[in-house]
Amino acid sequence: MLPGSVASHVVLGAPDIVVLSLPEFAEQARRISRASGLPLMVDADHGYGNALNVRRTVEELEAAGVAALTIEDTLLPRRFGGPEAELIPREEFAGKLRAALDARVDPQLAIVGRSGSLQRAGLDEAVERVRVASACGVDAIFILGTRTLAEVEALYAAATVPLVLNMAPGSRDELAAKGVRIILQGNLPYFVAMQALYDAYRFIKNGGMPEDLRDQALKPELQAAALAEADYATWARDYLGPTKEPS
Amino acid sequence: MLPGSVASHVVLGAPDIVVLSLPEFAEQARRISRASGLPLMVDADHGYGNALNVRRTVEELEAAGVAALTIEDTLLPRRFGGPEAELIPREEFAGKLRAALDARVDPQLAIVGRSGSLQRAGLDEAVERVRVASACGVDAIFILGTRTLAEVEALYAAATVPLVLNMAPGSRDELAAKGVRIILQGNLPYFVAMQALYDAYRFIKNGGMPEDLRDQALKPELQAAALAEADYATWARDYLGPTKEPS
Amino acid sequence: MLPGSVASHVVLGAPDIVVLSLPEFAEQARRISRASGLPLMVDADHGYGNALNVRRTVEELEAAGVAALTIEDTLLPRRFGGPEAELIPREEFAGKLRAALDARVDPQLAIVGRSGSLQRAGLDEAVERVRVASACGVDAIFILGTRTLAEVEALYAAATVPLVLNMAPGSRDELAAKGVRIILQGNLPYFVAMQALYDAYRFIKNGGMPEDLRDQALKPELQAAALAEADYATWARDYLGPTKEPS
Amino acid sequence: MLPGSVASHVVLGAPDIVVLSLPEFAEQARRISRASGLPLMVDADHGYGNALNVRRTVEELEAAGVAALTIEDTLLPRRFGGPEAELIPREEFAGKLRAALDARVDPQLAIVGRSGSLQRAGLDEAVERVRVASACGVDAIFILGTRTLAEVEALYAAATVPLVLNMAPGSRDELAAKGVRIILQGNLPYFVAMQALYDAYRFIKNGGMPEDLRDQALKPELQAAALAEADYATWARDYLGPTKEPS
Numbered sequence: 001m002l003p004g005s006v007a008s009h010v011v012l013g014a015p016d017i018v019v020l021s022l023p024e025f026a027e028q029a030r031r032i033s034r035a036s037g038l039p040l041m042v043d044a045d046h047g048y049g050n051a052l053n054v055r056r057t058v059e060e061l062e063a064a065g066v067a068a069l070t071i072e073d074t075l076l077p078r079r080f081g082g083p084e085a086e087l088i089p090r091e092e093f094a095g096k097l098r099a100a101l102d103a104r105v106d107p108q109l110a111i112v113g114r115s116g117s118l119q120r121a122g123l124d125e126a127v128e129r130v131r132v133a134s135a136c137g138v139d140a141i142f143i144l145g146t147r148t149l150a151e152v153e154a155l156y157a158a159a160t161v162p163l164v165l166n167m168a169p170g171s172r173d174e175l176a177a178k179g180v181r182i183i184l185q186g187n188l189p190y191f192v193a194m195q196a197l198y199d200a201y202r203f204i205k206n207g208g209m210p211e212d213l214r215d216q217a218l219k220p221e222l223q224a225a226a227l228a229e230a231d232y233a234t235w236a237r238d239y240l241g242p243t244k245e246p247s
Numbered sequence: 248m249l250p251g252s253v254a255s256h257v258v259l260g261a262p263d264i265v266v267l268s269l270p271e272f273a274e275q276a277r278r279i280s281r282a283s284g285l286p287l288m289v290d291a292d293h294g295y296g297n298a299l300n301v302r303r304t305v306e307e308l309e310a311a312g313v314a315a316l317t318i319e320d321t322l323l324p325r326r327f328g329g330p331e332a333e334l335i336p337r338e339e340f341a342g343k344l345r346a347a348l349d350a351r352v353d354p355q356l357a358i359v360g361r362s363g364s365l366q367r368a369g370l371d372e373a374v375e376r377v378r379v380a381s382a383c384g385v386d387a388i389f390i391l392g393t394r395t396l397a398e399v400e401a402l403y404a405a406a407t408v409p410l411v412l413n414m415a416p417g418s419r420d421e422l423a424a425k426g427v428r429i430i431l432q433g434n435l436p437y438f439v440a441m442q443a444l445y446d447a448y449r450f451i452k453n454g455g456m457p458e459d460l461r462d463q464a465l466k467p468e469l470q471a472a473a474l475a476e477a478d479y480a481t482w483a484r485d486y487l488g489p490t491k492e493p494s
Numbered sequence: 495m496l497p498g499s500v501a502s503h504v505v506l507g508a509p510d511i512v513v514l515s516l517p518e519f520a521e522q523a524r525r526i527s528r529a530s531g532l533p534l535m536v537d538a539d540h541g542y543g544n545a546l547n548v549r550r551t552v553e554e555l556e557a558a559g560v561a562a563l564t565i566e567d568t569l570l571p572r573r574f575g576g577p578e579a580e581l582i583p584r585e586e587f588a589g590k591l592r593a594a595l596d597a598r599v600d601p602q603l604a605i606v607g608r609s610g611s612l613q614r615a616g617l618d619e620a621v622e623r624v625r626v627a628s629a630c631g632v633d634a635i636f637i638l639g640t641r642t643l644a645e646v647e648a649l650y651a652a653a654t655v656p657l658v659l660n661m662a663p664g665s666r667d668e669l670a671a672k673g674v675r676i677i678l679q680g681n682l683p684y685f686v687a688m689q690a691l692y693d694a695y696r697f698i699k700n701g702g703m704p705e706d707l708r709d710q711a712l713k714p715e716l717q718a719a720a721l722a723e724a725d726y727a728t729w730a731r732d733y734l735g736p737t738k739e740p741s
Numbered sequence: 742m743l744p745g746s747v748a749s750h751v752v753l754g755a756p757d758i759v760v761l762s763l764p765e766f767a768e769q770a771r772r773i774s775r776a777s778g779l780p781l782m783v784d785a786d787h788g789y790g791n792a793l794n795v796r797r798t799v800e801e802l803e804a805a806g807v808a809a810l811t812i813e814d815t816l817l818p819r820r821f822g823g824p825e826a827e828l829i830p831r832e833e834f835a836g837k838l839r840a841a842l843d844a845r846v847d848p849q850l851a852i853v854g855r856s857g858s859l860q861r862a863g864l865d866e867a868v869e870r871v872r873v874a875s876a877c878g879v880d881a882i883f884i885l886g887t888r889t890l891a892e893v894e895a896l897y898a899a900a901t902v903p904l905v906l907n908m909a910p911g912s913r914d915e916l917a918a919k920g921v922r923i924i925l926q927g928n929l930p931y932f933v934a935m936q937a938l939y940d941a942y943r944f945i946k947n948g949g950m951p952e953d954l955r956d957q958a959l960k961p962e963l964q965a966a967a968l969a970e971a972d973y974a975t976w977a978r979d980y981l982g983p984t985k986e987p988s
Contacts, residue, residue, distance in 0.1 A: 013278075189444055193441070194470075196439050197443075210435050213439050
């Protein structure tokens with residue numbers, strides 16, 4: 001899962017307020033899908049504009065190799081004089097989801113409707129958003145901020161497709177029984193890596209010897225895997241010939 | 248310092264064999280210089296082709312906001328049927344350095360001649376490369392793989408500009424007295440961050456609770472600094488008006 | 495002048511409805527400024543989002559080498575259920591212009607406030623928009639659709655900086671006397687080139703010999719200028735050595 | 742067909758000497774394939790480096806949506822102290838072609854071996870290059886500079902796949918009987934458009950009225966087609982609702 005917030009940080013060093021643009025986000029998705037065989041779901045925020053921009057968002061992210069993307073019902077970026085976050089009307093959300101579904105070429109690309117309505121407008125509105133997204137034909141529905149199993153049950157009762165959650169108010173078995181197929185695990189691993197990087201730089205800045213970091217550094221066999229070294233060695237031998245040292 | 252190897256890994260997940268292209272490298276430099284006020288030196292490898300490509304390399308990296316860049320005398324990418332690394336002739340190196348110097352617009356952009364000749368052809372050749380680079384008018388010379396103070400002394404005797412090293416065969420004072428102004432500290436911090444990321448993902452994959460990673464994650468005050476949160480909050484207040492919650 | 499409409503066509507083959515993104519627009523501006531010494535003004539539309547996005551717009555376009563950019567007071571992209579074009583409130587326009595002015599690094603980058611208010615809300619509103627933009631400290635004000643000299647006079651009376659127009663209701667001298675410094679000439683040359691391309695392709699498709707197009711093609715001396723051939727020949731000789739034919 | 746020379750001109754205003762990089766070339770290919778349903782063949786030059794770079798070239802161009810690409814046996818960019826163009830050895834050419842074929846994901850992507858050997862080394866060498874490319878399993882072979890039907894016959898006798906030519910020493914029927922399936926028509930239409938653009942700008946610079954260019958400009962119905970206006974109008978109505986004018 002590539003969240004918009006992490007992409008915004010990695011690319012711009014900016015908070016999660018949609019100063020990142022679609023091609024920058026798609027480029028980050030492409031970097032990941034190019035280097036990995038794992039299916040990648042990405043948080044495409046509001047689709048980078050209105051429903052016509054949603055079409056482009058789907059086209060660019062499909063070309064970038066993602067397996068799934070979410071389109072949400074939040075007004076982004078923040079409106080002049082407005083609150084941090086507002087819901088767009090149901091009809092506008094439906095227009096965006098239909099645009100996304102129509103724009104995909106590969107039917108295996110999963111389009112997920114994502115809604116912040118539970119937190120911002122309560123369960124009844126969230127249930128209506130589930131109905132709207134289901135009626136559009138999305139492949140899954142992502143409801144943010146579920147706090148009770150009863151909520152999950154009510155949401156799934158209105159859904160014709162599986163649920164994605166970011167909060168897990170129950171065991172995996174309980175949630176699976178209520179249609180939940182994916183539970184996001186948050187972004188802490190990214191920030192763990194950032195703290196480790198900070199500590200390593202500070203260690204050197206304070207006079208530490210870089211070599212003393214070696215025990216904490218990526219193990220050679222993992223580094224070889226991360227760099228696809230075996231693939232490149234094979235390709236080099238097959239296409240460039242054996243390495244000869246100069247005489 | 249942005250090494251080519253780290254850029255290649257971050258962008259492509261590829262080893263350091265110049266499958267990364269100039270715009271991809273420049274984009275990575277731009278991401279760093281956009282988010283940071285620290286002067287950034289970058290490893291521009293061989294200048295991404297011949298001396299005409301070196302011109303473009305300097306133009307694109309200058310536009311990307313770098314403070315210094317190195318151009319090296321290695322034949323890249325690896326030649327068909329050739330060894331892992333070969334030196335280009337002195338005259339070709341000189342042509343590249345002159346092209347780089349002529350292409351910069353801002354005279355404060357530092358052009359550094361980088362040579363692998365000490366390791367590959369011995370001290371006498373390295374001394375000649377220092378003379379060549381000095382005669383071209385570079386701002387500094389980076390010699391890879393120095394192992395003794397005597398080597399550094401011999402190299403500096405042939406130089407008219409300061410030295411950059413990646414290996415420190417002496418104390419800082421000793422090296423400073425022999426013209427050394429920058430000693431690179433290697434890439435281990437990057438790989439420390441990668442190991443920390445790997446461990447965090449593995450922890451979650453093995454059933455760990457993400458919240459239990461919070462103590463290892465970037466502290467909130469560092470995260471706020473990394474995301475320039477204070478700047479964005481000020482700008483949001485100044486240009487978008489105070490946040491109002493919907494009534 | 496690079497209009498948003500032409501950029502959208504060149505990059506995407508799309509109409510002028512802001513499906514083009516900021517990095518794509520900036521890349522197009524960079525292509526032009528890289529190849530030309532002429533000052534380039536660009537139509538940055540609404541600044542690609544809210545006032546925080548305007549900041550990025552200015553940063554990216556300044557890095558792309560533009561000499562001037564316009565930020566307009568139109569709600570873009572089109573609102574769900576809304577008309578083709580709406581004005582944003584004066585205060586929001588002011589926030590965007592102040593954001594743009596604060597974001598530039600080089601004070602020689604000209605920030606131009608652009609308003610569609612004359613066409614959409616009448617002269618009184620347009621005069622107010624001129625006051626707002628002047629008070630923000632923009633370098634010039636671009637009012638679309640002026641039809642009479644009296645309008646221009648009323649607008650300039652409210653301005654503290656020069657005017658840019660896209661319609662010229664008077665002679666150059668008359669308009670210059672009323673503060674007009676730039677009159678845009680529209681995009682027809684672009685579409686003239688497109689018709690010529692279409693005709694040339696159709697000629698070949700219908701069995702014509704490509705050589706018979708040579709008289710209509712760019713003259714060799716212009717082609718040499720367009721390709722900077724003299725520069726590249728000099729650089730090749732200086733940095734790569736004289737061309738030797740293989741024996 | 743997107744030639745490297747035209748791409749270099751459009752993106753950089755530079756001559757055809759490979760100062761353009763792979764991502765810039767791929768981006769140009771993507772612009773075309775995004776806007777058009779016609780199969781696009783592109784001139785991928787030497788594959789932007791050695792055979793490992795050829796792999797990336799194929800990956801990026803396949804992602805950009807091209808239908809066919811050519812990889813040629815010219816040493817690019819020009820070697821220091823070398824002639825304008827040199828052939829790479831047959832074995833190196835074979836390594837590049839095998840790398841290209843292995844790197845494609847979609848077997849419908851056509852990989853074309855392109856050789857300048859006829860002009861630079863004569864018919865016997867060209868025949869050998871045809872054998873090499875055929876043995877690698879390419880989908881077609883592109884031989885530059887054929888001047889007689891006898892040459893075409895000799896080349897096709899060594900080939901196991903169809904030929905592509907840029908010069909047509911015979912009628913279409915004669916060439917088709919000798920395995921020729923594509924004859925490139927050169928780049929003159931591009932330069933016809935450039936001359937038309939130049940003339941239109943000069944007309945305005947000399948005081949002409951832009952409106953007087955309208956008769957030469959792209960006809961409205963062609964412009965509507967070029968901009969996919971009908972598609973966008975349908976999408977706008979379907980996803981954004983009917984346009985309402987403000988009351």
